Amino acid sequence: MPRIDGTSARPVVNDRPARAVVLAGGAMTCANLNLANCADEPIHIPGLVQPHGALLVFDDQQALLGWSANANELIGVMPVLGAAASALGLPSDTLAALHDVAAEMVDGEALPSACEVFIGAREFDCIVHGHRQRLLIEFEQRAVGSDVVASFALKAHAAIDRLKRQTSIDALLNMAVQQVRQLTGFDRVMAYYFRHDDSGDVVAESKVDSIDAYLGRRYPASDIPDQARRLYLLNTLRLIADVGYQPVPVLGREGDAAVDMSHSVLRSVSPIHVEYLQNMGVQASLSVSIVVNGRLWGMLACHHRTPRQVPYSIRMATDVLAQVLASSVQTLEARAQAALIERAAELGSRMLAAISEDDNVIATLDAYADELRQTLGADALIVSQLGELTIHGELDVAVATAIVQALPADGGVLYQYTSLDQWPQPLRAQLGTWAGMLAMSFDASTQGVMVALRREQIEQVRWAGKPDKVVAHGPLGPRLTPRGSFNEWRETVRGRAEPWNDTALTIAGQLLAKLSRSVAARNAEIDRARTELMAMLGHDLRDPLQAIAMAGVLLERGSPPAPLGRRIQSSSNRMQRLIGHVLDMSRINGGIGLGINPTSVALHEVVSELVDEVGAAHPGAHFELDIPAPVPALADADRLVQVLANLLSNARHHGELGKPIQVSLHTIGEQAVLTVRNHGVPIAPALAKKLFDPFKHTSLNNSRNRRGMGLGLYIAHQIVHGHGGVLAYRYDNPQVVFTVALPLRPASSLR
Incomplete structure (x- = not known):
């Protein structure tokens, strides 16, 4: 196209490959547009405008850079590249608006200014704005007065x-x-x-x-x-x-960048959108x-x-x-969000007050489960800690257990799933209709977690036409075609739950933070109380117990011997052992360690002597000893006596009366393997998981061990671990079996 000054000009369009919007046969086309590149179409720089208006483009000094090809016909402007705006015969109101916008430019940007102008007999809305160091004037012809x-x-x-x-x-x-x-x-x-x-x-x-x-x-x-x-x-x-408009190209100097029309009112639109609207009529x-x-x-x-x-x-x-x-x-x-968050904060405050008064976090959370479900918009709720869990809602126990076990152990973290394909693969087959999850891990040390669940949202979606685009072949080759029909099309959507919105996530985050802090504070308070109790037991009670034990010895050796003295000795010895457990627990919690001191020891003699001693002290118990060969080792004999004494005591208390307790010691490879067996029922799976945890309450279930503190096996486990060994439980019907496997040479971690 010849330029006004006699040289050549060209449309200012983006230099894009064949897929770009081009002028072809007087109509827009989208050649070679496909599913891969449609989303990348630069629709903000089409190089075209709609024909009911004209566009002029100036630099920040108000010199003409570009114009729509219809500028002369529509607004009577004879464009001259580089001409000043004041030299183009523009209406005075337009020039005033242009001057004001130019004066307001900050970093190349200015808000639009509009005015009404007449050019000949035609009335126009004139809109001026600044963008990317350019000034754009758009004249939009009015259809009404x-x-x-x-x-x-x-x-x-x-x-x-x-x-x-x-x-x-x-x-x-x-x-x-x-x-x-x-x-x-x-x-x-x-x-x-x-x-x-x-x-x-x-x-x-x-x-x-x-x-x-x-x-x-x-x-x-x-x-x-x-x-x-x-x-x-x-x-x-x-x-x-x-x-159905015919787009008008924007002309300008060869090599100039395409005009960014992001804020333009006349910007030509994507041919895909045009076809979309045409398909809708x-x-x-x-x-x-x-x-x-x-x-x-x-x-x-x-x-x-x-x-x-x-x-x-x-x-x-x-x-x-x-x-x-x-x-x-x-x-x-x-307002709605604030009301929900306020109610949730009030619920959280009541929960924290209850937790501060009760050691049992699960029981406390259970009391507020219905309110928690309503606040979080959940169909079911799981609360779990230390391997125990409670369920609120129609959820199978096995599924709830599998969900909790699959969660990461990190504390103070929110986890969210909204569809089945986000869940771990092994779990998906068990979930049934459960698809959404919001998990709040509030205490990593006790595996404390609260899990809100949502069922899949089975819905009949009334799509406006089938939600697919197809690639059709036409004169320009394969290209993307918008949906040709907008008749109602229904689809059943499964496997997806309604996601938790920002408000619910905010509430969950606040509840989690408060709960984590409260539990942590409660745990710290309990630990302090335990430490103080242990110190008291270790230092304040040991001396009086020693005096009582000596009194028992004197009574027993008196003339005549007093049976009461033997009872006093037995009870005081038991109390000394309990105090020893408590002190060991205190050393472990304090990070001091148990103080394991390995020396060369004849392990077979240590085991034989202790079994004989226990047998003599408990004539009603029957022990069978199996030590086929000497077992020399490097170990802390006193600590291993502590381990074996605990295992023998448990076997006596929990074994069937009249059945022998079998003790064996063998060398297997580079390990010494000590085994204690007693006839009895298997330990319940829930207890077996926590067998070596301290302060178990499950030992109270046995009528012959009413005063157990749950520390013995924990300390025994720590001693064996300190030797670099393993203490394990198994059930060989009809026997309960505890096995201690120790390396014949001590691990480098011994201390």
Whole structure:
């Protein structure tokens, strides 16, 4: 195309490969557009404008850089590259607006300024804005007179006032579609709400009676690609006055960068979107973004069956209405969120107060389970600690156990699953209809966790057409084609739960933080109390017990001997052993260690002597000893006596009366293996998991061991571990078996 000054000019379009929007046969096409590159289409720099207006582009010094090819025809401007704006014969109001916007430029950006101008007999809306160091003037020809436009001001004010009086989001959206349709005159106005996956539900609609309703239908996220969503945030209004328009190229200097039209009102749209609207039978479209907290919350979409141009000032009124709508939505959502968080905080405070008064965290949480389920919006709740769990809701125990066991052991962490494919593979077959999980690990040391569960949300989605795009072959080869039908198409969605929204996650996070702090504080308080008790037992009671034991010895050796003396000795010896356990526990908790001192020892003699001693002290017990050969080792003999004494005591207390207790010592490879067997019932699986934990209450279940503290096996396990060995339990029907495997040479970790 010849330029005004006689040299050549070309359209300023993006230098893109063949897939880019180009002028072909007087209509836009999208050659070679496919599923892989459609989302990358740079729709903000199309190099084209819609024909109902003209565009002029200036640098920040107001020198002409580019213009739409219809500038001369539509606004009578004879473009000269580099010409000053003041030399182009522009209306004075336009020049004043341009000067003001140029003066307000900050970092190459300036907000738009609009005015009404006449060029000959034609009336235009003139919009000026600054973007990327350029000044853009757009002349949009009006289809109606100023008097008609002015009458909409009162309507817009009334519409905004009605909107402000609504007290729910549903009422807001229903009022908004009615008011926007009255302002703009479109056949249909829909309000979209964008879900967590960016699909859009039509939640409100106002339309003429002669067209189908789209209310309640869902549109897939792919209908609005990511780059379009970004533009909807930057430029909240977009008008297509006539879907069948012929685009007008933007001309300029060879080599200049394409004009960024992100904020332009005349920007030509993607051919994919044009085809999309044509498939819907739409000839004119207006979209108004609803932006809440910086995200595209929703949209007002206006459709018309014939071309329709809405004056700029009326569009601005709808934009203001949408901003009022967004502000009201934000206020209502914030108010609802604050109320939920306040109720959750009050619940958390009551829970923490209860936990501070009760050592049993599970019992405390159980008391508040129903409130927790309601607050978190859960269908079931699991509370687990130290291998015990309780369930609230219709959930199988085996499934609940598997869920808890599959969780990471980290404390103070939230875990969320929203669909079956996010769960660990081995668990999926067991879950049934459970698909959503929100887990709160509040105490890693005790495996304390609270798990909220949601069932899969089986829903019949009413898609506006099947949510697929197809690649069709035409004159330009394979290209992406929008969905050709917008008739209702239903799909059953399974395996997905409703995700926890930001409010629920905030509440869960706050509950988790409070619960973790409270449990940690309670644990610290208990540890301090235990430490003080242990110190008292070790230092304040040992001397009196020694005196009592000596008194027992004197009584027993008196003349005549007193049977009471033997009882006093037995009881005081037992108390000395308990104190020894407590002191060992104190050393372990204090990080001092048990003080294992290995020396050369004849392990077979240590075992034989202790079995003889216990047998003599308990004539009613029958011991069978099996030591086929000497077993020399490097070990702490006193500590190993402590281990074996505990195992023999347990065998006496828990074994069947009259059945022998079998003790064997063998050398197997590089290990000494000591085994203690007694006839009895197997240890329950729940207890077996915690067998070597301290302070077990399960030992109280045996009528012959009412005073056990649960420390003996824990300390024995620590002693064996300190020798680099392993203490293990198994059941060989009909015998309970404890095995100590020790290396014949001590591990380097001995201390």
